[in-house]
Amino acid sequence: MDKFVKVATFAGSMLLAIASPQVFAQEESDDEESKKVVPIDKQYQTQINTLAKRPAVQAAFKAFDELEPQTKKDLITLTEIPSPPFKEAERAKKFAAMLREAGADSVWIDEVSNVLAKRKGRSGKKTVVVEAHLDTVFPAGTDVNVKQKGDTLYAPGVGDDTRGLTTLLAVLKGMEKANLETDADVLFVGAVGEEGLGDLRGVKHLLRPGGPKVDSYIAVDGHGIDNITHRGLGSHRYRITFKGPGGHSYGAFGIVNPHGALGKAIYYFTTEADKFTKQGVKTTYSVGVIGGGTSVNAIPFESWMEVDMRSESPEQLAGIDKLLQAAVQRALKDENAMKRRGPDLTVDVKLVGDRPSGRVEPTIPLVQRAMAASKYLQAEPKLSVSSTNANTPIAKGIPAITIGSGGTGGGAHSLKEWWLNDKGVLGMQRILLVLLAETGLSN
Amino acid sequence: MDKFVKVATFAGSMLLAIASPQVFAQEESDDEESKKVVPIDKQYQTQINTLAKRPAVQAAFKAFDELEPQTKKDLITLTEIPSPPFKEAERAKKFAAMLREAGADSVWIDEVSNVLAKRKGRSGKKTVVVEAHLDTVFPAGTDVNVKQKGDTLYAPGVGDDTRGLTTLLAVLKGMEKANLETDADVLFVGAVGEEGLGDLRGVKHLLRPGGPKVDSYIAVDGHGIDNITHRGLGSHRYRITFKGPGGHSYGAFGIVNPHGALGKAIYYFTTEADKFTKQGVKTTYSVGVIGGGTSVNAIPFESWMEVDMRSESPEQLAGIDKLLQAAVQRALKDENAMKRRGPDLTVDVKLVGDRPSGRVEPTIPLVQRAMAASKYLQAEPKLSVSSTNANTPIAKGIPAITIGSGGTGGGAHSLKEWWLNDKGVLGMQRILLVLLAETGLSN
Numbered sequence: 063m064d065k066f067v068k069v070a071t072f073a074g075s076m077l078l079a080i081a082s083p084q085v086f087a088q089e090e091s092d093d094e095e096s097k098k099v100v101p102i103d104k105q106y107q108t109q110i111n112t113l114a115k116r117p118a119v120q121a122a123f124k125a126f127d128e129l130e131p132q133t134k135k136d137l138i139t140l141t142e143i144p145s146p147p148f149k150e151a152e153r154a155k156k157f158a159a160m161l162r163e164a165g166a167d168s169v170w171i172d173e174v175s176n177v178l179a180k181r182k183g184r185s186g187k188k189t190v191v192v193e194a195h196l197d198t199v200f201p202a203g204t205d206v207n208v209k210q211k212g213d214t215l216y217a218p219g220v221g222d223d224t225r226g227l228t229t230l231l232a233v234l235k236g237m238e239k240a241n242l243e244t245d246a247d248v249l250f251v252g253a254v255g256e257e258g259l260g261d262l263r264g265v266k267h268l269l270r271p272g273g274p275k276v277d278s279y280i281a282v283d284g285h286g287i288d289n290i291t292h293r294g295l296g297s298h299r300y301r302i303t304f305k306g307p308g309g310h311s312y313g314a315f316g317i318v319n320p321h322g323a324l325g326k327a328i329y330y331f332t333t334e335a336d337k338f339t340k341q342g343v344k345t346t347y348s349v350g351v352i353g354g355g356t357s358v359n360a361i362p363f364e365s366w367m368e369v370d371m372r373s374e375s376p377e378q379l380a381g382i383d384k385l386l387q388a389a390v391q392r393a394l395k396d397e398n399a400m401k402r403r404g405p406d407l408t409v410d411v412k413l414v415g416d417r418p419s420g421r422v423e424p425t426i427p428l429v430q431r432a433m434a435a436s437k438y439l440q441a442e443p444k445l446s447v448s449s450t451n452a453n454t455p456i457a458k459g460i461p462a463i464t465i466g467s468g469g470t471g472g473g474a475h476s477l478k479e480w481w482l483n484d485k486g487v488l489g490m491q492r493i494l495l496v497l498l499a500e501t502g503l504s505n
Numbered sequence: 506m507d508k509f510v511k512v513a514t515f516a517g518s519m520l521l522a523i524a525s526p527q528v529f530a531q532e533e534s535d536d537e538e539s540k541k542v543v544p545i546d547k548q549y550q551t552q553i554n555t556l557a558k559r560p561a562v563q564a565a566f567k568a569f570d571e572l573e574p575q576t577k578k579d580l581i582t583l584t585e586i587p588s589p590p591f592k593e594a595e596r597a598k599k600f601a602a603m604l605r606e607a608g609a610d611s612v613w614i615d616e617v618s619n620v621l622a623k624r625k626g627r628s629g630k631k632t633v634v635v636e637a638h639l640d641t642v643f644p645a646g647t648d649v650n651v652k653q654k655g656d657t658l659y660a661p662g663v664g665d666d667t668r669g670l671t672t673l674l675a676v677l678k679g680m681e682k683a684n685l686e687t688d689a690d691v692l693f694v695g696a697v698g699e700e701g702l703g704d705l706r707g708v709k710h711l712l713r714p715g716g717p718k719v720d721s722y723i724a725v726d727g728h729g730i731d732n733i734t735h736r737g738l739g740s741h742r743y744r745i746t747f748k749g750p751g752g753h754s755y756g757a758f759g760i761v762n763p764h765g766a767l768g769k770a771i772y773y774f775t776t777e778a779d780k781f782t783k784q785g786v787k788t789t790y791s792v793g794v795i796g797g798g799t800s801v802n803a804i805p806f807e808s809w810m811e812v813d814m815r816s817e818s819p820e821q822l823a824g825i826d827k828l829l830q831a832a833v834q835r836a837l838k839d840e841n842a843m844k845r846r847g848p849d850l851t852v853d854v855k856l857v858g859d860r861p862s863g864r865v866e867p868t869i870p871l872v873q874r875a876m877a878a879s880k881y882l883q884a885e886p887k888l889s890v891s892s893t894n895a896n897t898p899i900a901k902g903i904p905a906i907t908i909g910s911g912g913t914g915g916g917a918h919s920l921k922e923w924w925l926n927d928k929g930v931l932g933m934q935r936i937l938l939v940l941l942a943e944t945g946l947s948n
Contacts, residue, residue: 295755299801311791311813312738315782321792321810325771332765336843339758346758349765350801355794358742358811358858362793367764368801370754400779415801 096446106430110438110495118505121240126232126487133232138208141217141224150196150254151175157252164231165238174267177252188246188277190500194226195256199475214482221471221481226282229467232490245502256451261415265451278500279455279462285471287492288441290432291464294453296379296419297372303410308363316402320365323397323407331389345373345382374447376419417449418457428461435495439488539889549873553881553938561948564683569675569930576675581651584660584667593639593697594618600695607674608681617710620695631689631720633943637669638699642918657925664914664924669725672910675933688945699894704858708894721943722898722905728914730935731884733875734907737896739822739862740815746853751806759845763808766840766850774832788816788825817890819862860892861900871904878938882931
């Protein structure tokens, strides 16, 4: 799970993506929508309750219990295969082998290293995806050996999202053991590139034009059995670099100064963005990192900044993006107008992150079923906004949510990441109930 | 010699302080004053010509010739004693010993490692300083071994300003050999901290309130026998750091952003500074280096810039400094006004460089005598502006100039620095003539 999740009462600040320790000094919720009470329509509660009582489903639940020692082994095995950003191939290969062994009808690895495993349904008219992500935030060389203290497993990536991968395996095995016959096909997916600069590239590729037809999308990320992310927090990220000839601060005085342009761009952007973000759906902006220059006595030859903008509204995100572009062009023009000699400044605007925004209404069947499943398992469903793989299907109009994998965890994106199997099987149970409600069940 | 010297026709772009190769892409002169023709008053030309013909002076000139092999040895010895910024003590010790051996009446090392050697005059009513600087720009560990190719000596620091130190030794030895009796005392000084962050600390200490009384100041820096720096290019340098709590770019949105404040400060400052520098004596400003921030998805906890401002006018320098201070405070206020929650930003304004500005008129005796001495030696005197140790006495109202050490050199501040003994003795001759014209000569 990447970047940010905000759930009003979710017992999971442990889910927050951690970039550096001081980053969360100011963590507070101002997401009013997460606090709203959304009712569960009776028909969905009835559907879930009825499903759960069917003998074949109960058989699958029993299988989850019996599989627990193996599921733990799988978690350790997969966690200990490093899966850094853009280097998920080795873990993908192992995960594919595991899905094959678990009984999928066909398993393949696509062009970007996504693992796909199809379990055919009776009619196969529709396809429901259950997905977890293969990548971690940890660079190559990170010690990913799993350490166990008491019942808690410690390792970078153990919870985010290796636990998710193992729930997919357990769900598939349980379905096989119980001979569950779905109407729709199920596509189990291990996706690459969810984190950071991965920029959701696995799911973007999966849902490319001409890719597999997907009717419903369940991402498994985070822990517990209460969270349901139905709003995708989109983001645009830019690296903007002004470039000039550079020169001696006294001798070359009068030439363009890239830092001058950067300062102007920040001033113009933040002044307009401040007004813009005071209205409508929560939209944020931040200049995160700046740099450039070689010496106090030299006019720099470049000046750069990295900017992050976020909103769950595609319109708002597009709107603030426009303000940034306009500010950069205005700064370029103004700095060039100010020069007394020499060549013009140029600017390079590079999009380094593009996560789509969007939401599905809490009243759609997928969300309602997930809520009913939580309720059935005696958890209080919590709706939330986050930036996960579900962003992409949501933005494409495909019903999609992200739900937890069960158990408890913390320290995501830190070397102290941990996961505890506190009734972890309830995670599989919820996934299966939502999945079957979406696919239809013949037996 | 630090930072910048601009001489209209001086054959010495080799004298330019080099921070990095691209720094000088835009080197151009817009120093109109350096191009003005300044006449030499007949009385000074007569004084110099008369002085030069006196047998005792001719004897000193002859001594300079005879000393040449030793002067070269001294140059190699001193160059090969590393003298990095703030670590001049070892070279100072050796230079003191050499001055003692050369026949100074008393030699001592002061609290900051300046070397002082007094040669008493008949009346001792006045004191004339002849100074070169001990420090180089090169960090500890730089290979300072002197390599000779043909007649050229190569080594970091060989020209700037170790050659200057050896001319002081030769002048003192020549005066001793010729038994020159001056009226004023002569204070030979090896000064620390001329370069970069040394910030002229040696000469500042020498001319402190309560320090030795100095009536006239001749700094020896740079090469040749034509340049005369009579205008001190002053500079103020600041490191300005805005600090806030930092936080997640989405979760903590609404807290202060230090980069926002920095951008505003740059915008406010450059807008005002642009107008300010369009009038009066040339005054420059440059934001040279910026930095801060840990990640694109985090609001940074600090943002900083290094700013350089220069002028040969103390009033202009003070004026532009005020604009910077006002811009910083305004930016701080505006960014704090924009915040929606959390603590205020703070700002730390640190003066990291303070070189005083000022000028002596080209009509004062010291400048006229230096010009006449160049002329006597068949060189065309060139008046210039630069940032040298002479800045400090000039700012204190003490007649002061910086003149070259003779010979030819280049690559100052680079590892390829070189010096060639092309009629180098003329450097000693000019120094001696100017010195004697200032001190008065009894024999």
